[in-house]
Amino acid sequence: xxxxxxxxxxxxxxxxxxxxxxxxxxxxxxxxxxxxxxxxxxxxxxxxxxxxxxxxxxxxxxxxxxxxxxxxxxxxxxxxxxxxxxxxxxxxxxxxxxxxxxxxxxxxxxxxxxxxxxxxxxxxxxxxxxxxxxxxxxxxxxxxxxxxxxxxxxxxxxxxxxxxxxxxxxxxxxxxxxxxxxxxxxxxxxxxxxxxxxxxxxxxxxxxxxxxxxxxxxxxxxxxxxxxxxxxxxxxxxxxxxxxxxxxxxxxxxxxxxxxxxxxxxxxxxxxxxxxxxxxxxxxxxxxxxxxxxxxxxxxxxxxxxxxxxxxxxxxxxxxxxxxxxxxxxxxxxxxxxxxxxxxxxxxxxxxxxxxxxxxxxxxxxxxxxxxxxxxxxxxxxxxxxxxxxxxxxxxxxxxxxxxxxxxxxxxxxxxxxxxxxxxxxxxxxxxxxxxxxxxxxxxxxxxxxxxxxxxxxxxxxxxxxxxxxxxxxxxxxxxxxxxxxxxxxxxxxxxxxxxx
Numbered sequence: 001x002x003x004x005x006x007x008x009x010x011x012x013x014x015x016x017x018x019x020x021x022x023x024x025x026x027x028x029x030x031x032x033x034x035x036x037x038x039x040x041x042x043x044x045x046x047x048x049x050x051x052x053x054x055x056x057x058x059x060x061x062x063x064x065x066x067x068x069x070x071x072x073x074x075x076x077x078x079x080x081x082x083x084x085x086x087x088x089x090x091x092x093x094x095x096x097x098x099x100x101x102x103x104x105x106x107x108x109x110x111x112x113x114x115x116x117x118x119x120x121x122x123x124x125x126x127x128x129x130x131x132x133x134x135x136x137x138x139x140x141x142x143x144x145x146x147x148x149x150x151x152x153x154x155x156x157x158x159x160x161x162x163x164x165x166x167x168x169x170x171x172x173x174x175x176x177x178x179x180x181x182x183x184x185x186x187x188x189x190x191x192x193x194x195x196x197x198x199x200x201x202x203x204x205x206x207x208x209x210x211x212x213x214x215x216x217x218x219x220x221x222x223x224x225x226x227x228x229x230x231x232x233x234x235x236x237x238x239x240x241x242x243x244x245x246x247x248x249x250x251x252x253x254x255x256x257x258x259x260x261x262x263x264x265x266x267x268x269x270x271x272x273x274x275x276x277x278x279x280x281x282x283x284x285x286x287x288x289x290x291x292x293x294x295x296x297x298x299x300x301x302x303x304x305x306x307x308x309x310x311x312x313x314x315x316x317x318x319x320x321x322x323x324x325x326x327x328x329x330x331x332x333x334x335x336x337x338x339x340x341x342x343x344x345x346x347x348x349x350x351x352x353x354x355x356x357x358x359x360x361x362x363x364x365x366x367x368x369x370x371x372x373x374x375x376x377x378x379x380x381x382x383x384x385x386x387x388x389x390x391x392x393x394x395x396x397x398x399x400x401x402x403x404x405x406x407x408x409x410x411x412x413x414x415x416x417x418x419x420x421x422x423x424x425x426x427x428x429x430x431x432x433x434x435x436x437x438x439x440x441x442x443x444x445x446x447x448x449x450x451x452x453x454x455x456x457x458x459x460x461x462x463x464x465x466x467x468x469x470x471x472x473x474x475x476x477x478x479x480x481x482x483x484x485x486x487x488x489x490x491x492x493x494x495x496x497x498x499x500x501x
Contacts, residue, residue: 001087009140015043032124038123042120056144080106168295178263220237274294291348314369318343371394
């Protein structure tokens, strides 16, 4: 049995001298307690040193992904295939062993005994490797670990979906804080000027109005034209003249103004962050942005973890992403499952009626899934214009389907329904074309009418007689069993008298 061992200096191939102990896997660590026992257990057969840091990094990244690198393939061909060895190859990675078996035809094994063998070789690696100093091996390990970490963290600044995840999370936090601060400001200043919150609805505009206004008694001298539109300025002045709010002191005004500055700062920060998020989404996921918008697309990416994870999700998962609690609750209680999650806030779904929202969500999820895969896996450097047209074309298809479902376009008639779809002549047109035929009228004599009426009356009399006779028969039949019952009762009474005597 041969053992493939990977080090930071290169690939090592060991020959197992006692295979029975490896198969039994009992107290195998005792055979590597010292270097002499380790040399009696395994022996170095071949060693391939890495040329430089780049060679070591490429080989290590291939091993991490369970792939067969070119250097490892040449080493195994030279050490095993060309030598004509038929021994099994013990390997630490099962997936890599399958790749080696398929490409090179070498039988690979992996079990608990191999893992114990790898631990023993790693413990006595310095003595088992000839020509490799311990200091050099430590320096190589440190340099390779730094290079591998730098390679895994390497990214393009324009393709960082992590920034989108952090930005959308911070944007939601800012919205919550802004709502809390603005609500507190409206309640606080509402005691002094209760009509102003109903007139000015925007939070940032309300805070600027309070800064310019101060006390409502100064409404005539305050410069509200720089903050509010003309129609609102007149409305605020008219409301201030008849306001019934309480009076506030200068100290109260200072505290309210401090809160106004905080509200304005948070609102400005939110606008800046939203612009940054729009630019990031246009750079990273332009097709997804065209279909669902910046905010919904960013929330989908944040919920999935990354753009690549979102691209791996099927359309059915994208449709209900964000409604996992409702889904599992519906499955548990055997109710209807949700039709949409985060996609509900997309503009296309908001434009449809309530009965068609589920269908539009299913179509939009399918298109969004395709758009995400194009953004994550497509090479935008080569076909940038073609990729931009992808989302526009599919969005047009979704909109056309929406118009069709809403009844704004003609439905297609297919199959046997074509005959039923043909127009039929109306009743008005048919009545106008057909004229009344007077020759078809038939006149009846008066005598015939009297005869027929007499016949009808006689027929009615006969029916009445038959019905009366039938009723008499039924009444006689009903009386007969009553008489029988009386006779039977009289017989039973006489028999009882005789028995008493």
